[in-house]
Amino acid sequence: MLDIVDLHAGTAATAGAPGTNGAGMTEILTGINLHIKAGEVHAIMGPNGSGKSTLAQVLAGRDTYEVTAGSVTYKGQDLLALSPEDRARNGLFLSFQYPVVIPGVNNIYLLQASVNAIRKHRQQEPLDAVDFLVLVREKIAEVQLDESFLHRPVNEGFSGGEKKRNEILQMLLLEPSLAVLDETDSGLDIDALKVIAEGVNRYRRADRALLLITHYQRLLNYVEPDRVHVLMDGRIVKSGGPELARELEAGGYAPIQEALAAAR
C-alpha cells in the first residue's frame, strides 16, 4: 500500500540558521523508512517536535514542506508527483490535527462537494442532494454528531471533540484506502475517544490501511496496531509490536533517547 524510503523533507530556512543544510533548508524528516501493507494498522509515536505532523502533511502534499530526498510509493504510484487533490481522489485521507474553519460554507456543502469530487475520479455518478442526505445521515449517526452540524459552517464554533468527530465523519464518507490520523485522539474526553475509536474500527478492512499518529497509548487500547514506530529527530529509531506502545506509556521516551546517545 505505502512504501516510504529514506524520506528527507523540511522547510525553507534563513541561511545559516541552525540545522540548515547546504540547500538552505531546515530538515525536519531526516530519512524515514516505513512500509505499510493493506489491512495493517501502524502507529507512530514520538515526543513533541519529532516530525510526526510534518510526515502527515508531506504525505498529504502540503507545499510548505519540501521533499529533498527519498521516495514515497502509494499503490504503485509515485505519491510525491501527485497534487494534494489527486492524492485524496486516489484514496489518501488525512484527519487534520487542527481542522480548518471555513466561515460561510456549510459543512454539508463541503462534504457533498468532496464526496462527489472523489466519485467523479472513480467514474461514479455524482450523488444528488437527496441521496447524499440519506448517506450523510447514516454516517453522522455513527460518529454521534447531531444533524445540526451539517448546516453549520465548516468547523466554526465546533468544540475540539466535535471537530475530530467531523474529521472521522469525512473519513467514513470518503472511504479512503489509506487514512492518516494526525493526533485525532488529542484533547478528547473518554466518551469522545470511544466514539472516534469505534469510527476507526468501522473503517478497518482487509483492503484498507491506517497510520495513527499519536502521543498516547490510550487510543491504541481501542484500536490495536500491528506495528508501533518511535519517531525521534525526524527518523524512526525503534519499531515493535503493540507492547512497544505500552512500554513508552510506562517509561516515556527518555530510555530510548539515552540508548541512542550511548550508541553514538
Place this chain on the structure above:
Amino acid sequence: MSDELKTIESITSQEYKYGFVTDIEQETIPPGLDEDVVRLISAKKSEPDWLLEWRLKAFRHWTKLQAAGAEPTWAKVKYPPIDYQKIVYYAAPKSMPALSSLDEVDPKLLETYAKLGIPLEEQKQLAGVAVDAVFDSVSVATTFKETLAEAGVIFCPFSEAVQKYPELVRKYLGSVVPYTDNFFAALNSAVFSDGSFVYLPKGVRSPMELSTYFRINAANTGQFERTLIIAEEGAYVSYLEGCTAPMRDENQLHAAVVELIVLDDAEIKYSTVQNWYPGDKNGVGGIYNFVTKRGACRGDRSKISWTQVETGSAITWKYPSCILQGDDSIGEFYSVALTNNYQQADTGTKMIHLGKRTRSTIISKGISAGKGQNTYRGQVKIMPGAQGARNYSQCDSLLIGDQCSAHTFPYIDVRNASAQMEHEASTSRIGEDQIFYCRQRGISTEDAVSMIVNGFCKDVFRQLPMEFAVEATKLLEVSLEGSVG
C-alpha cells in the same frame, strides 16, 4: 509563490468575455461640452422647454463646481484628472426612427444582445422578463410593452416618457437627486441622453420582473443614463439592471443617476449586476462608474431594497441610499463588491431615518483580490423625529492574496435616543490552510475558492431574483480567475 497561489492567480486572470465591439453605424457629436452641446442633446430628443431649462441650470451649476475644483476627492480611489472636453456626450446607433416592434431593430444590435445573453428576442421573452436595452446613449428596444400596459405598468425609455408622460417626469425628475446634489449628478442632469422610466399606478403589482440592459459601445463616449421609478400607493415592482462594455485602452466615464419614489405601502426592489469592463491585468482601461442612486420612501410602510453585485469597472463610486420619510418605512442595502487586479471600489449606502419606527438593514460583502482596493463607506443617520428607529449593519471583507486591501468607513449619526443601532464587521482572508484542507478532500483549488467566496456572499445572493443569482455566481467565478492567495 506556492502552488496554491499560482493556481489562484490563474483562476482570477480570465479574460473579460463581453469585450467585443459591435460594428454599427453611429451618429456621434464631436467631443467636448458647452451649452450648445446640452441644447443639441435636448433638440435631438425634441424635448420640451422646461427640460432644456433644467438641463441648462444643471450645466451652469456643474460649470461652477468644476471651476471651483469641486470634483469629489474624498473617496478612497485614485485616478488621473478627467478631461471632460475629450468625452463624446452623445452617441446613438444610426437609423433609429421610432420602432413599433423588435423586427425593426438593426439585426446587428439584436446580435449584440444575443451575445450578451439578454432575452430580447421574442422567443426568449418566454423567460418572463421585460427588457429595456440602452445601447450607448439611446434606448433600443423595450419588450413586453403590451402585457405591462394591460396591467397598467408604464415601462419605457426615458426619452419616450418625456414625450408621453411629461407631467409625471416633470413632477418627479430631480426630486430625489437634485442636480445640485453632487458633481457627477450635475453632469448627468445636463447631458443625460436616455434611460428607463417606470411608473406603477396605485395598487398595481408588476406581473413580471423589469430589466434594463446597459451597453457602452462607442469609443471615447460617456454614458449618462437616468432611471426614474415611481411606485404609487400599494404598488410593487422588482427591477433589474445589467451592464457591460467593450475592452478599450482608454478609461470611459459612466455617470448615471437613479431615482426611486415609493408612496404608502408600496415597494421597489432594485437589483444590479454591474459588469462594466474592469480594465486589463495591468490596470489599463476600464470604466469609471460614478453613479448616484437614491430612493425616497415617501409613504408610510413603504419599502426600498437595493441589491448590487459589483464585479466590473476600473473604479466604482456608488452609494445607493434610502431616505426613510414615511413612518414604518424600510430601507435595505445588500451588496457584494469584488475588486481584482487594479480595480478600486468605494461603495456603500446612506440610510437617512426621518419617520417614526423606520428600519434599515445593511449587508455589505467586499472581496479584494490581486491588487484590488475595496472600501465600504456607509452612513446611518437617525434624525430627531425618527422615534424608535432601528438599524442593523454588517460589513464583511474577504481578502484573497497579500497585495490587496479592504477598508471600512461607517458613519453613524444618532439624534434620537430611542434608536437601536447594531453594527458588525469582520475581515477575513482565504488562507492557504483552508484551500489545502479542501484539496485534501479532493476539491480543486478553483472549486475551493469559488465555494468559499460563494459562501461569503450567500446572504446577498439570496436577495437576488433566481436568474440573476445564477448569473452573479458565475460572474464572480470569472472575475476571480487568477486572484487568490
